[in-house]
Amino acid sequence: MAENLRLWLRLLSTTTMIEAELRRRLRAQFNTTLPRFDLLAALDRAPEGLTLGEVSARMMVTNGNVTGLATRLEAEGLVARRPDAQDRRAVRLRLTPAGARAFAQQSAAHAAWVRELFAGLSGAERAALHRLLGRAKQSLNGINQEEAA
Amino acid sequence: MAENLRLWLRLLSTTTMIEAELRRRLRAQFNTTLPRFDLLAALDRAPEGLTLGEVSARMMVTNGNVTGLATRLEAEGLVARRPDAQDRRAVRLRLTPAGARAFAQQSAAHAAWVRELFAGLSGAERAALHRLLGRAKQSLNGINQEEAA
DNA sequence: TTGACATGCTTGAAGCTTAAAACATCTCCT
DNA sequence: AGGAGATGTTTTAAGCTTCAAGCATGTCAA
Numbered sequence: 001m002a003e004n005l006r007l008w009l010r011l012l013s014t015t016t017m018i019e020a021e022l023r024r025r026l027r028a029q030f031n032t033t034l035p036r037f038d039l040l041a042a043l044d045r046a047p048e049g050l051t052l053g054e055v056s057a058r059m060m061v062t063n064g065n066v067t068g069l070a071t072r073l074e075a076e077g078l079v080a081r082r083p084d085a086q087d088r089r090a091v092r093l094r095l096t097p098a099g100a101r102a103f104a105q106q107s108a109a110h111a112a113w114v115r116e117l118f119a120g121l122s123g124a125e126r127a128a129l130h131r132l133l134g135r136a137k138q139s140l141n142g143i144n145q146e147e148a149a
Numbered sequence: 150m151a152e153n154l155r156l157w158l159r160l161l162s163t164t165t166m167i168e169a170e171l172r173r174r175l176r177a178q179f180n181t182t183l184p185r186f187d188l189l190a191a192l193d194r195a196p197e198g199l200t201l202g203e204v205s206a207r208m209m210v211t212n213g214n215v216t217g218l219a220t221r222l223e224a225e226g227l228v229a230r231r232p233d234a235q236d237r238r239a240v241r242l243r244l245t246p247a248g249a250r251a252f253a254q255q256s257a258a259h260a261a262w263v264r265e266l267f268a269g270l271s272g273a274e275r276a277a278l279h280r281l282l283g284r285a286k287q288s289l290n291g292i293n294q295e296e297a298a
Numbered sequence: 299t300t301g302a303c304a305t306g307c308t309t310g311a312a313g314c315t316t317a318a319a320a321c322a323t324c325t326c327c328t
Numbered sequence: 329a330g331g332a333g334a335t336g337t338t339t340t341a342a343g344c345t346t347c348a349a350g351c352a353t354g355t356c357a358a
Binding site: 023027033051052053063064066067068084087089090091 | 305306307308309310316317
């Protein structure tokens with residue numbers, strides 16, 4: 001059924017449009033990018049910092065990706081690498097004070113943008129969409145389990 | 150409200166998960182990528198071919214992006230560049246016979262994968278999700294119009 | 299305890315993506 | 329006709345992303 005295909009294309013284009021708008025605003029107002037913002041956001045929720053592996057799992061990207069991202073953000077003074085106390089293989093990443101300040105500003109703007117972008121939907125519509133996306137994720141997890149089996 | 154943020158994060162992660170799965174399968178089974186597939190798909194729907202600009206609009210990516218993509222696919226013999234008859238600035242891109250054959254195979258598999266990935270949702274759920282995503286896109290278009298004004 | 303395998307990170311090569319600048323051609327007004 | 333501005337493509341530099349390979353460290357079983 002082409003119905004499934006249309007659903008997927010619409011899901012993809014909706015996400016792409018929102019992402020493009022957020023990227024544009026992050027660049028225009030903060031001269032930063034979505035991956036950088038996402039990395040700061042992950043660290044902001046983790047006062048103890050995160051290992052690079054934990055970051056890459058949360059961001060759903062590869063380890064090598066996080067290595068490069070962290071290196072650039074470190075050069076800008078927004079995050080700091082420090083050896084993990086327990087595991088000498090691991091590197092723990094945390095926000096610097098400057099990084100925390102930058103993220104606080106970006107985060108507030110980002111939340112307002114997202115609210116604005118979904119403003120055309122009623123509360124009930126947003127709730128229904130949230131629920132259905134949850135169902136879609138369940139559907140996906142079913143697939144991945146089968147693959148692993 | 151953090152509710153909007155959660156909705157956005159769920160929308161993003163759902164899309165990312167599906168995209169990752171499709172990428173993985175395109176690579177494993179056809180040794181290709183999603184952008185290549187998307188470009189072939191755009192051309193497949195256009196028997197007369199498309200200018201690079203038309204392709205970039207359909208794919209929602211920049212012109213420069215399409216230039217590179219087209220160059221690689223041309224090197225692989227799947228698409229052909231030819232000057233546009235009406236406009237000497239424009240380059241018209243079309244599938245070669247080999248490109249059409251490759252896309253036919255990939256397309257059939259892709260449609261089946263998408264069907265599989267959404268199999269956990271009922272028809273009613275898929276219809277509702279499709280409708281709500283349409284509403285979300287309306288919401289976005291409202292924003293963009295305001296910006297342009 | 300030591301060797302085999304797992305895990306955490308980095309590196310390198312390739313490809314994807316963008317923004318901005320450059321260039322060619324087109325359109326349209328005067 | 330001429331010129332101003334729009335449009336179509338390419339190029340460049342920078343960053344993002346993946347995969348695969350490599351190195352360091354950890355774990356666990358014989």
